[in-house]
Amino acid sequence: MSHTLEELNKVFCTVFMKQDLVLTPATDASQVEGWDSLTHMVLISETEKHFGIHFTFDETMSFHQVGDILKVIDKHLRG
Amino acid sequence: MQFVSLSFLVFLPVVWLVVRLAGPAHKRALLLLSSLLFVGWISLGALAVLLFFSLLTFYGGLALSSASSFRKQLFIGLVLLQAASLLLLKYVESGNAGLHLLFHEAGYRADLILFAAGFSFYALQHIAYLSAVYHRRTVAEQSPFNFLLFSAFFPKFQSGPLEEAPQLIAQFQTGNARPDQLQAGVHRIILGIFKKMVLADRLAPIVGRVFSSGQVSGSGATAAGVCLFTVQLYFDFSAYSDIAIGTGKLFGIELTENFNFPFRATSVSDFWRRWHISLINWFGKQVFNPVAYRLRRFGVMAILGGVWATFLLSGLWHGIGMTFLIWSLLHALYLSFETLTKYKRLGWSQRFPVWLYTFWSTTITFLLVCFSNLFFRSADLSEALQLLRQLMTTPFGGKGLIAGFLSVLAGGGYQEALFNLGVTGILVLLFLILEKSLLQRILSGKGVWLQSFALLLLVFVFGIFAHSDYFIYLQF
Numbered sequence: 001m002s003h004t005l006e007e008l009n010k011v012f013c014t015v016f017m018k019q020d021l022v023l024t025p026a027t028d029a030s031q032v033e034g035w036d037s038l039t040h041m042v043l044i045s046e047t048e049k050h051f052g053i054h055f056t057f058d059e060t061m062s063f064h065q066v067g068d069i070l071k072v073i074d075k076h077l078r079g
Numbered sequence: 080m081q082f083v084s085l086s087f088l089v090f091l092p093v094v095w096l097v098v099r100l101a102g103p104a105h106k107r108a109l110l111l112l113s114s115l116l117f118v119g120w121i122s123l124g125a126l127a128v129l130l131f132f133s134l135l136t137f138y139g140g141l142a143l144s145s146a147s148s149f150r151k152q153l154f155i156g157l158v159l160l161q162a163a164s165l166l167l168l169k170y171v172e173s174g175n176a177g178l179h180l181l182f183h184e185a186g187y188r189a190d191l192i193l194f195a196a197g198f199s200f201y202a203l204q205h206i207a208y209l210s211a212v213y214h215r216r217t218v219a220e221q222s223p224f225n226f227l228l229f230s231a232f233f234p235k236f237q238s239g240p241l242e243e244a245p246q247l248i249a250q251f252q253t254g255n256a257r258p259d260q261l262q263a264g265v266h267r268i269i270l271g272i273f274k275k276m277v278l279a280d281r282l283a284p285i286v287g288r289v290f291s292s293g294q295v296s297g298s299g300a301t302a303a304g305v306c307l308f309t310v311q312l313y314f315d316f317s318a319y320s321d322i323a324i325g326t327g328k329l330f331g332i333e334l335t336e337n338f339n340f341p342f343r344a345t346s347v348s349d350f351w352r353r354w355h356i357s358l359i360n361w362f363g364k365q366v367f368n369p370v371a372y373r374l375r376r377f378g379v380m381a382i383l384g385g386v387w388a389t390f391l392l393s394g395l396w397h398g399i400g401m402t403f404l405i406w407s408l409l410h411a412l413y414l415s416f417e418t419l420t421k422y423k424r425l426g427w428s429q430r431f432p433v434w435l436y437t438f439w440s441t442t443i444t445f446l447l448v449c450f451s452n453l454f455f456r457s458a459d460l461s462e463a464l465q466l467l468r469q470l471m472t473t474p475f476g477g478k479g480l481i482a483g484f485l486s487v488l489a490g491g492g493y494q495e496a497l498f499n500l501g502v503t504g505i506l507v508l509l510f511l512i513l514e515k516s517l518l519q520r521i522l523s524g525k526g527v528w529l530q531s532f533a534l535l536l537l538v539f540v541f542g543i544f545a546h547s548d549y550f551i552y553l554q555f
Contacts, residue, residue, distance in 0.1 A: 033425065034422070036352075037368075038348060038382050038386070039382070041368075041372060041374075042375075042379060045376060045381065057368075057369065057372050058214070058216065060372060061364075
C-alpha cells in the first residue's frame with residue numbers, strides 16, 4: 001500500500017467510523033458503507049485537512065473511486 | 080397532444096415509419112420536425128416560447144465559449160432570465176391574484192400555462208447546459224438544429240426525464256434503433272399505458288374522495304387516501320416516464336431512468352436516489368454540490384446547507400405556496416435527521432435481523448413520504464390542516480368499517496362501488512409485488528410478448544378511458 005493510500009485509508013476510517021476499512025485504488029462508493037452523495041463533501045473536507053491541500057470543485061466531482069482521489073492528491077502534493 | 084391519446088397513437092407510428100423509411104441520414108431533421116409539430120400541436124405559443132429560449136441559450140452558449148470579457152455577467156444574465164421566467168410562471172400558476180390584476184385579462188392564466196408547456200423542464204436543462212459551458216466542462220454546441228432538437232425532443236419535452244445536452248445530442252447522430260431497443264421500447268410503452276390507465280387512473284377517484292372533496296372522513300379513510308395519493312403519483316409519473324423512455328428507444332435514443340422502485344427505499348435519502356432521479360440529479364449537480372463544496376470546511380453543516388438549499392428550491396420549482404413550502408421543509412428535516420443520525424442508525428441496524436430492520440425502515444420511509452405528500456396534494460393550507468385534523472379522529476369517524484371507511488373510499492356503499500375498490504386494491508398490490516420481474520422481463524425479452532398481451536387485456540377490462548391524457552406532472 002502506498003503512503004498516500006495508507007494516509008487516505010486513515011481519513012476514510014475516521015469519516016465512516018469504521019476502523020477495519022481496507023482501501024484499494026479500485027474501491028468505489030458501493031463498497032464503502034455510508035459513502036454517498038451526501039457524505040462525499042465531508043470526506044473531501046477531511047482529506048483536504050489531512051493532506052493540507054485544496055481540491056477544486058471540478059476535481060471533487062471527478063472522484064468516483066479511491067484511485068481518482070489518490071491521483072489528485074499526488075498531483076497537489078507534487079505542487 | 081398527450082401520450083395516452085388517440086392523436087399520439089397516430090402520431091407516433093407515423094413519425095417512426097417516416098424516420099425508419101428515410102434512413103439514419105435524415106433521422107435528426109425528421110425528429111426535429113416532428114418534435115416542433117408535437118409542441119406546436121400543444122400550442123403555437125408554446126412553440127414560440129421554446130424557439131425563443133432555445134435559440135437564446137444556444138447563442139448564449141456560443142458567446143460564453145468565445146467571450147473573453149463579461150463572461151460572468153453574460154452567464155448570470157442568461158441563467159437569471161430563465162430562472163426569473165420560471166419563477167413568474169410558478170407565480171401565475173399558483174393563482175396569485177395580484178398578478179392577474181396587473182394583466183386585466185380573463186383566461187390569462189390558462190393561456191400562459193399553455194404557452195409555457197414544457198418550460199419547467201427545458202429551462203432546467205438550459206441552465207445546466209449554460210453552467211457546463213461557462214465552467215468549461217463541455218464544449219458549446221455548434222449546431223442550432225441539434226440544440227433545438229435537444230430542447231424540443233418530443234418524448235421528453237413535457238415532463239422530462241431531464242437530459243444533458245452532450246449525451247443526448249450524441250445519440251441524435253447514431254443510426255436507427257436496434258431490434259432489442261425496438262422490442263424494449265414497445266413493451267415499455269405498453270407497461271406505461273397499463274400503469275396509467277389501470278393503476279393511476281383507478282386510484283385517482285379514490286384519492287379524490289379524500290382530497291378536495293369537501294367531505295369529512297375518519298382517520299382511517301384519510302390516512303388511506305393520503306397514502307394512496309403517493310402510490311397514484313408514482314404510477315402516474317412513472318407511467319409517463321415509461322412511455323417517454325420507450326418512445327425514445329423506438330428511435331434508438333436512451334433517456335435517463337427516472338424511477339428505481341422507490342417504495343423499496345429504506346430511508347428518505349435512499350428514496351430520493353430512486354424517485355424522479357433526473358430532477359434530483361439536476362439539483363445535486365446545480366445546487367447541492369456547489370453549496371456543500373463552498374461550506375465543506377464546516378463538516379456536516381455543509382451537507383445540511385446543501386440539503387436545505389436543494390429542497391427549498393425544489394419546493395419552489397413545484398409551485399409557490401405554503402403547501403409546497405411545507406413539503407420541501409419536511410424533506411429537508413427528514414434528510415437533516417438522517418444525516419445527523421447516520422452512524423447511530425447503522426449501529427441500530429446491526430442489533431436487529433436484516434429482514435426486520437428493512438421492513439421497519441421501508442415502512443417508516445413510506446409513511447414519512449406519504450405525510451409530506453399530504454401537503455403536496457392539498458389545494459391549499461386550510462385543506463391540509465383539515466386533513467391533519469381528520470388524522471387525529473377515530474379510525475371510522477364514529478361509524479362502522481363499511482360506512483366509515485370502505486364506502487368513503489369507494490364513493491358509496493353499493494356492492495358495485497365496493498367491488499371496484501377491491502379490484503383496484505388487488506391490481507395495485509399485485510403490480511407492486513410483481514413490478515420488478517415485469518421490468519426485468521422487458522430487459523431480458525423472455526416471455527415479454529405474453530406479458531404485454533396480458534397487460535393490454537387488463538387495460539381493456541379494467542382501464543379507465545376517460546381523462547387518461549392528463550398526467551399529474553404536466554402541471555409542474
